[in-house]
Amino acid sequence: MTFCGKKLVSKSADNYLIAHYLFINAYEGGYKDALYLIAASIDRYLSMTEGYQKYGTNRENDQVTGKEELIPIDRKTTDSELAKYGVPPLATLLKQYPEQVPEKKAP
Numbered sequence: 874m875t876f877c878g879k880k881l882v883s884k885s886a887d888n889y890l891i892a893h894y895l896f897i898n899a900y901e902g903g904y905k906d907a908l909y910l911i912a913a914s915i916d917r918y919l920s921m922t923e924g925y926q927k928y929g930t931n932r933e934n935d936q937v938t939g940k941e942e943l944i945p946i947d948r949k950t951t952d953s954e955l956a957k958y959g960v961p962p963l964a965t966l967l968k969q970y971p972e973q974v975p976e977k978k979a980p
Contacts, residue, residue, distance in 0.1 A: 879936045886921035889914050912958035920944045924976055928955055929966045933973075943967070945975040 893914035900907040909930070916926035925945040932941045943966060952962040960966075 886918050889918035889921065893918060908957075909959040912955075912960055916944070919947075928958055928960045929963060930960060932970055935973075941970050943970045943972040945973055 893911065896907045896910040896914055900911060912928040913930040916928050916931040920926050920931045925947050926943075927947050927950050929943060929946045929950075931944045933944065934940065935942055946963065946966070948963075950963075955962060961969075
């Protein structure tokens with residue numbers, strides 16, 4: 874991790890992708906506690922590469938206020954899919970933490 878402007882960022886998102894596949898293999902091998910980690914690892918990867926997450930497991934501290942905020946969440950992910958991975962419904966997540974305003978990408 875290193876600072877890029879006012880954000881703390883990973884030097885390599887690839888580690889999260891590798892972890893994601895390892896957690897899938899662990900789950901398929903019988904380690905049922907890996908289910909949440911499958912969602913969390915892909916969220917970390919997407920947060921670092923795309924600027925959003927799928928499941929809402931990833932938060933970071935605002936460097937100005939010090940408060941935890943959710944990385945922007947993909948609204949196409951349903952609450953039933955969140956539940957499959959042990960993640961609370963979107964409305965519950967948003968009551969716990971504010972969501973960052975997505976950064977606009979240049980055209």
